[in-house]
Amino acid sequence: MGSSIVVQLARKYGAVIFFPTVAVGSIYADWSHTREWKRQQQQLKLSAHLKEQS
Template sequence: MGSGSNIVTQLARKYGAVIFFPTVAVGSIYADWSHTRQWKRQQQQLAHSAQLKSQS
């Protein structure tokens, strides 16, 4: 039974990395994309309000 659980442990380590790293990569890419989108929206609002101020 000891060797059977050892194989399970090896598979968990091997495929754990295959699942873990892409998940972290995709998560951080999404977080950066989301933050950039929010930042661009704020910049647009600031530019728009500055444009309105300069017109009045």
């Protein structure tokens, strides 16, 4: 009995839960990747600057 209610709710509200979850997950993944990329670019810039000083 209880599992049939869960299945009914999942069918009824699946899109309401699924799409925002995927959207937030995609935004977080992009933000995280961009943050790491910027950190790497900053390290490369610092490394190049230190090589010029040597």
